[in-house]
Amino acid sequence: MTDLCDDGKRLYADALRLGRVARAEVRPAPCLLELALLHPDPDDPNWLRPVPAAAALAQRLHPLEREIQERRHLAIELTDSFEPFMAISAQSTGETNAVTVHEGIDRINAAIERATAECRSEVLTVQPGGGRSEHVLSTALKRGQNVIERGISMRTLYQHTVRHSQGTLAYAEIMAKGKVEIRTLEELIERLMIFDREVAFIPARDDRQVALELRHPGLVEYLVKVFEQLWRRAVPLLEEPAYAPPIDGVTGVQRSIAKLLVEGHVDEAIARRLGMNVRTCRAHIAKLAAALGSGSRAQLGYLIARSGLLEQDQQDQEH
Structure with missing residues (x-):
């Protein structure tokens, strides 16, 4: 078995967040025990503790x-x-x-x-x-x-x-x-x-x-x-990524998205180029629009150009 059922995904996420999950709650999701993602709590047999996600993947x-x-x-x-x-x-x-x-x-x-x-x-x-x-x-x-x-x-x-x-x-x-x-x-x-x-x-x-x-x-x-x-x-990989610091509430990732928006790229192309899914990309665009006070997609491009964000990035790169 290689996949978690929907109940298994939910319960495993809860166990990771809370540190343990009641044994009775796991009955609808036997996949968790089959995949050895939970183990008995040594302090209380009525509870199960999660195996860390990274360790579980490495074991599989x-x-x-x-x-x-x-x-x-x-x-x-x-x-x-x-x-x-x-x-x-x-x-x-x-x-x-x-x-x-x-x-x-x-x-x-x-x-x-x-x-x-x-x-x-x-x-x-x-x-x-x-x-x-x-x-x-x-x-x-x-x-x-x-x-x-x-x-x-x-x-x-x-x-x-x-x-x-x-x-x-x-x-x-x-x-x-x-x-x-x-x-x-x-x-x-x-x-x-x-x-x-x-x-x-x-x-x-x-x-x-x-x-x-x-x-x-x-x-x-x-x-x-x-x-x-x-x-x-x-x-x-073990060092912090070189994202530029926020400027006026706009993060470095959002400024990268702004640059691609001004260049005329659609959401799907921006997401692909920055290695994120389209939903995450659109969430960043919505935050960017809110930060700049934009009421429409057409207005957003104009406000990006007028805000000076891209010029500030260019100055940072030159220095």
Whole structure:
């Protein structure tokens, strides 16, 4: 069983907030005990105490290690079996294809798995967006554990919004056992993965159903330089994010949204660029409108421009 029922979600949240929950209340949600999210209170058998969310997630991810080992052995076997064909291909073409198009999630993931298996020293990744789902984190953990076990260094860029995702923080804690560094920025480019500065993967469509595998040295080196520029501006995950201080009741996040509004972006595009969901984005826009006294969306753009908020941000960046 992998999912919590609605009653389970509510009761687990209550238990985390209050520190315990009555055993009788848990009867409608047996999933909590099946998933070992609650344990008996040593002081009172009529109560149950919650397992911290980060610890519970780490415990559920732990059994994946055996599958990771099995897949690693399979990858080695497949690499050995295809080695003779790779030699023939290299002799016939004279060079590696500079750009390869992969269509479909399965083919994209298979290509990334091959690059991970072939990687010798370094992985660089850019992962825009907010918190990850359990499925995405499980897939990332499989690849990450493989990298850690082989002593490969890894640097990953997320957006500031992942700092509010317990699942992503638990994943980061597991990955910290290896040569892994994680930093965050408010806004990132699209997804990017670079292996040994020799092969890179980028999405070719917004829905990420098509990806490009790049092996042209010039292209890959250009993407490495882009990554390094972002990395220098990013904040380590364990440090406070570099949000600008509030000005006249408008937070740094809201000023970032204001800048994108003035540039003409719609709510969905702003949310995607800042790694938050659309509902959160619209809540920030409503607070921004209230702070500036705007009665309409059209008036909001005018008030943003007249307020001088964006000019103040520009001055802060110059200093």
